[in-house]
Amino acid sequence: xxxxxxxxxxxxxxxxxxxxxxxxxxxxxxxxxxxxxxxxxxxxxxxxxxxxxxxxxxxxxxxxxxxxxxxxxxxxxxxxxxxxxxxxxxxxxxxxxxxxxxxxxxxxxxxxxxxxxxxxxxxxxxxxxxxxxxxxxxxxxxxxxxxxxxxxxxxxxxxxxxxxxxxxxxxxxxxxxxxxxxxxxxxxxxxxxxxxxxxxxxxxxxxxxxxxxxxxxxxxxxxxxxxxxxxxxxxxxxxxxxxxxxxxxxxxxxxxxxxxxxxxxxxxxxxxxxxxxxxxxxxxxxxxxxxxxxxxxxxxxxxxxxxxxxxxxxxxxxxxxxxxxxxxxxxxxxxxxxxxxxxxxxxxxxxxxxxxxxxxxxxxxxxxxxxxxxxxx
Numbered sequence: 120x121x122x123x124x125x126x127x128x129x130x131x132x133x134x135x136x137x138x139x140x141x142x143x144x145x146x147x148x149x150x151x152x153x154x155x156x157x158x159x160x161x162x163x164x165x166x167x168x169x170x171x172x173x174x175x176x177x178x179x180x181x182x183x184x185x186x187x188x189x190x191x192x193x194x195x196x197x198x199x200x201x202x203x204x205x206x207x208x209x210x211x212x213x214x215x216x217x218x219x220x221x222x223x224x225x226x227x228x229x230x231x232x233x234x235x236x237x238x239x240x241x242x243x244x245x246x247x248x249x250x251x252x253x254x255x256x257x258x259x260x261x262x263x264x265x266x267x268x269x270x271x272x273x274x275x276x277x278x279x280x281x282x283x284x285x286x287x288x289x290x291x292x293x294x295x296x297x298x299x300x301x302x303x304x305x306x307x308x309x310x311x312x313x314x315x316x317x318x319x320x321x322x323x324x325x326x327x328x329x330x331x332x333x334x335x336x337x338x339x340x341x342x343x344x345x346x347x348x349x350x351x352x353x354x355x356x357x358x359x360x361x362x363x364x365x366x367x368x369x370x371x372x373x374x375x376x377x378x379x380x381x382x383x384x385x386x387x388x389x390x391x392x393x394x395x396x397x398x399x400x401x402x403x404x405x406x407x408x409x410x411x412x413x414x415x416x417x418x419x420x421x422x423x424x425x426x427x428x429x430x431x432x433x434x435x436x437x438x439x440x441x442x443x444x445x446x447x448x449x450x451x452x453x454x455x456x457x458x459x460x461x462x463x464x465x466x467x468x469x470x471x472x473x474x475x476x477x478x479x480x481x482x483x484x485x486x487x488x489x490x491x492x493x494x495x496x
Contacts, residue, residue, distance in 0.1 A: 151443040153177075153436055154205030154213040156185045156198075165382055166216045166241075168398035169432035182436070183208050187219060195221035199228050206233040211443050214435035216428060217242035218250060218257070226253045237442045237450050241431030243486075247476050251486040255450040256438065258431045260378070261474065261488035262294045266301020270309060272374040272493050273350035276419050280312045280345040284334065284353035284362070286320040295354055302352075311350075316341070321357050331361045338365035347371050359384030367414040375493065379423035381407060400425060400467060404494060411496040424494035425467035431489075433463040451485050464491070 155173060157166035167186070174182045185201040188194040202225040205213055213229075215222055218240035226238050238254040251257050273281055283302055289295050299315075306313040316337065321330040334353070338361075342349055350372035353362050359376045363384050366373040376383045381403040386393055389410040396402045404424065411420050437459035441447050447455045457473060464471040469491055476486035 151211040152181060152183055152209045153439045153443065154183050154185065154210030155432060155436065156187060156201055156205060156213065156215050157432065158217060159186045159189055165380060165426040165428045166432055169429040172398055173433060173436045183210060191219045191221060195224060199225040202229050206236055210236065212237035212439035214432060214439060215240045216431045216435065217244065219244050223250055223253045237439055239435035239438060241435060242428060247486055248483060251483045255485065256456055257486040259488055260427055261490045263297045263301065264488065264490045266298040267305050268490060269352060269374050270302060270305040270311065272421060273372055274309050274311060276372045276374060277348050278311060278350035278372045280314060280349040281306050282314045282316050282341050282349055282351050284316050284318045284358060286318055288320050289354045318358065321355060327357045330355065330358055334358050334361040335365055338369055342369040342371055350374055353377060360388045363388035366420065367411065367416050370416045373420040375422050380426040381422055382426055408496045418495060421493045421495045423491040424469040425464065425491060427489060427491060430463055430471060434460045437462055
């Protein structure tokens with residue numbers, strides 16, 4: 120009943136918004152704006168650059184941007200104020216990526232005075248069912264689904280062994296634990312030896328530098344023990360740079376990062392300059408491929424062909440345009456949203472697979488988990 124009432128309410132609000140417009144003028148009369156809120160460059164460069172790309176593409180008369188503070192956990196009120204500011208500037212839709220803690224509070228506060236605003240959230244950091252109830256559309260990388268796709272990719276690259284670097288704190292996370300179980304299950308089904316390797320926790324006494332040094336020293340040991348047809352994966356972001364560099368040096372297999380993106384780990388590991396090419400994904404892919412070829416490891420290293428956080432921002436904007444121009448059935452139109460994701464993925468010559476978030480209570484039909492295909496270097 121609540122869902123029906125919510126849909127009726129959404130339809131009423133959309134009608135009241137579109138009915139007052141000049142039907143003959145359509146979207147070209149410039150009577151709507153779309154707000155985008157992201158992290159700063161230091162917190163989320165991919166999302167920030169994607170927002171700037173949307174601003175350049177559609178212009179300041181359609182796109183307005185804002186950033187949440189770097190210390191977002193301690194400055195929730197600032198995040199709320201930034202979202203409210205976008206609404207007060209005339210935004211009819213707001214794309215929020217990453218939807219950091221405080222996003223739900225910001226949405227609820229904004230809707231007190233702007234109840235008809237569309238909210239599209241990506242990289243949701245708050246409880247799934249709660250953010251799905253607050254926002255209209257939610258997106259998150261399908262970390263659990265990677266438990267199958269990463270092993271399948273490693274097998275295609277010739278892996279006979281799969282080394283999983285993690286530590287007790289991460290293995291205690293529900294999604295990582297579920298993905299680890301799938302890693303083991305998929306390895307067994309494909310005849311790949313699974314090796315659980317305990318690495319130092321970067322938040323421990325050794326710090327990030329200690330964890331990175333461990334990777335530098337341990338990868339050659341593992342290759343000496345299992346051979347070069349060994350795939351490596353780590354659950355920690357700070358370990359990606361030394362893992363990429365070591366895999367290349369050892370001519371081992373590296374299917375993807377914990378957070379798949381051409382920008383994650385690869386530029387620093389391979390000394391790729393990004394100045395003047397910010398947000399240029401194809402440039403980055405080409406540079407990585409050249410470095411991998413130079414290192415004699417072509418076909419054994421990969422990532423996703425697009426930064427998934429960029430996809431979330433851009434698809435969110437494309438969907439918001441459809442909403443603002445009156446082309447959606449209410450605030451949540453599954454067909455239009457899926458079309459927006461497909462459109463953006465195609466611009467990267469890639470594809471994205473969407474599935475619903477599901478838990479013990481069932482599926483959440485406006486919360487999407489995203490998997491992308493691989494770009495093999």
